[in-house]
Amino acid sequence: MRAALDEVGAQLGQRYPLIIGGERRETGEWITSTNPGNPSQVVGEVARGRASDVEDAIVAAEKAFKSWKRMSATGRASTLFKMAGILRRRRLELAAWMVFELDKPWDEAEGEIAEAIDFLEWYGRKAFELGQPVPLAHLANEATQMIYVPLGIGVVIPPWNFPCAILTGMTMAPIAAGNVVILKPASNTPVIGYKMVEIMEEAGVPAGVINFLPGSGSEIGDALVEHPKTRFVAFTGSKDVGVRIYERAAKLQPGQRWLKRVTAEMGGKDAIIVNNDADLDAAAEGIVTSAFGFSGQKCSACSRAIIHQDVYDSLVDKVVKRAEAAVSVGPGVDGEASMGAVVDKKQYDQILKYIEIGKGESRLVLGGEPAAEEGYYVEPTIFADVPRDARIACEEIFGPVLALVKARDFDDALDIANDSEYGLTGSVYARDRAVLEKAREEFEVGNLYLNRKSTGAMMGVHPFGGMKLSGTNTKGGSPDYLLAFVEAKSVGELL
Ligand code: NAP
Ligand code: MG
Numbered sequence: 001m002r003a004a005l006d007e008v009g010a011q012l013g014q015r016y017p018l019i020i021g022g023e024r025r026e027t028g029e030w031i032t033s034t035n036p037g038n039p040s041q042v043v044g045e046v047a048r049g050r051a052s053d054v055e056d057a058i059v060a061a062e063k064a065f066k067s068w069k070r071m072s073a074t075g076r077a078s079t080l081f082k083m084a085g086i087l088r089r090r091r092l093e094l095a096a097w098m099v100f101e102l103d104k105p106w107d108e109a110e111g112e113i114a115e116a117i118d119f120l121e122w123y124g125r126k127a128f129e130l131g132q133p134v135p136l137a138h139l140a141n142e143a144t145q146m147i148y149v150p151l152g153i154g155v156v157i158p159p160w161n162f163p164c165a166i167l168t169g170m171t172m173a174p175i176a177a178g179n180v181v182i183l184k185p186a187s188n189t190p191v192i193g194y195k196m197v198e199i200m201e202e203a204g205v206p207a208g209v210i211n212f213l214p215g216s217g218s219e220i221g222d223a224l225v226e227h228p229k230t231r232f233v234a235f236t237g238s239k240d241v242g243v244r245i246y247e248r249a250a251k252l253q254p255g256q257r258w259l260k261r262v263t264a265e266m267g268g269k270d271a272i273i274v275n276n277d278a279d280l281d282a283a284a285e286g287i288v289t290s291a292f293g294f295s296g297q298k299c300s301a302c303s304r305a306i307i308h309q310d311v312y313d314s315l316v317d318k319v320v321k322r323a324e325a326a327v328s329v330g331p332g333v334d335g336e337a338s339m340g341a342v343v344d345k346k347q348y349d350q351i352l353k354y355i356e357i358g359k360g361e362s363r364l365v366l367g368g369e370p371a372a373e374e375g376y377y378v379e380p381t382i383f384a385d386v387p388r389d390a391r392i393a394c395e396e397i398f399g400p401v402l403a404l405v406k407a408r409d410f411d412d413a414l415d416i417a418n419d420s421e422y423g424l425t426g427s428v429y430a431r432d433r434a435v436l437e438k439a440r441e442e443f444e445v446g447n448l449y450l451n452r453k454s455t456g457a458m459m460g461v462h463p464f465g466g467m468k469l470s471g472t473n474t475k476g477g478s479p480d481y482l483l484a485f486v487e488a489k490s491v492g493e494l495l
Contacts, residue, residue, distance in 0.1 A: 276309075
């Protein structure tokens with residue numbers, strides 16, 4: 001890993017173009033990507049797309065769709081398997097890019113490359129299955145069939161927090177199903193986005209099937225979403241942006257001949273419930289790992305621990321001690337600390353603002369301050385005795401801030417957990433079978449974990465996606481994810 005960091009460190013500061021129909025293009029304006037642990041270090045500059053580039057990307061994609069939609073399932077899937085092979089070979093180098101662009105700790109960065117590989121292996125196999133005959137009821141005098149056909153031009157808008165894995169999954173799943181994509185990477189992580197698109201090309205995704213169009217979401221996002229030739233939008237990010245895209249995509253534009261498909265996977269306020277019969281050491285470990293891994297910047301991160309009053313005091317103590325012992329803050333490049341900086345100045349200010357709000361709403365028991373003079377480092381922060389309706393107990397903070405809430409009993413804890421607009425992940429620590437079964441039935445989350453942490457979903461193992469305002473529930477890494485990007489045609493022929 002040190003050799004990979006040296007190798008990548010020598011390549012910082014380069015410029016990267018847009019890629020439209022295979023053509024490299026500059027626009028005269030640049031998005032500057034910096035290292036959040038060392039903000040004066042420029043990781044790279046990426047061309048900033050404009051509205052006129054949107055039109056060109058649509059034209060290039062439309063042209064490429066004519067042939068890609070006829071490519072065999074074997075041909076499409078092979079590009080995913082080839083890409084997985086390239087990622088295996090370049091695993092440490094790509095992890096190193098994320099260490100620079102996001103200050104991601106080494107293990108998190110390497111784990112993310114492994115997740116990207118899992119996505120590719122899973123969706124490649126699902127592309128074959130999509131081509132298999134669908135069992136239908138039989139008629140004696142008619143041959144019948146249902147086939148899946150790709151939708152067309154998709155706009156893919158991923159977040160910055162998993163700039164390899166989520167970007168790869170959201171881009172290559174629709175491509176595996178025969179669609180063409182315009183990818184707008186998050187503005188915090190366009191360099192790693194460019195690297196991934198280069199690898200897609202190397203793996204055999206043809207020009208125009210993948211188009212790379214970085215740009216500010218607020219400047220080109222609407223143009224991409226509203227274009228009458230956009231057939232679907234795949235979005236992962238915050239609730240506010242997701243809701244906006246959902247509304248905009250619903251409006252029929254002049255010349256538009258379909259209703260747009262939107263998949264929007266959004267934020268969370270994920271809770272871990274601890275019952276009075278739970279293994280408290282396991283619960284403390286699960287809470288701390290889920291809350292502070294990657295500085296709390298996972299959509300699945302635990303931001304509320306809701307604890308039965310009988311074990312509240314002792315668990316608060318264990319959680320604080322565990323966080324003190326297990327969580328350290330420092331630069332990702334050093335490979336020593338478990339937590340790096342938060343993503344940018346805006347998030348840093350926002351997190352510190354929430355910490356001030358928390359100090360007024362509850363009792364600070366750990367951290368609560370910036371953790372360095374340089375870089376966007378925040379101490380792992382824990383608040384106890386947080387009222388269930390406090391802002392830090394309800395709003396997504398997306399940083400290393402954990403709220404501990406006391407509940408009367410398990411039913412009260414479940415009521416507090418469900419009293420949220422979000423429903424992404426949740427965990428329950430308990431031994432009583434009846435309690436675990438009640439959680440299985442009534443905990444309103446897309447990903448429920450019993451007696452384990454709330455982060456670390458594996459593709460194909462824990463299909464991932466939320467309920468309620470956490471999203472459209474398009475389960476990433478599930479058997480049916482590709483169905484979001486196709487429509488079905490039935491054919492009956494009289495014999
Ligand atoms: P974000 O601010 O919503 O940005 C996500 C993407 O949307 C970025 O590419 C952004 O571009 C783009 N965007 C912004 N405004 C837009 C507009 N008007 N039209 C079209 N696109 C627009 O979210 P984020 O800060 O990157 O990611 C953190 C959020 O993602 C958290 O809420 C987290 O919970 C959520 N998340 C959810 C999941 C899940 O599976 N449910 C997974 C990971 C993250 P710019 O970068 O240029 O602004
Ligand atoms: Mg950056």
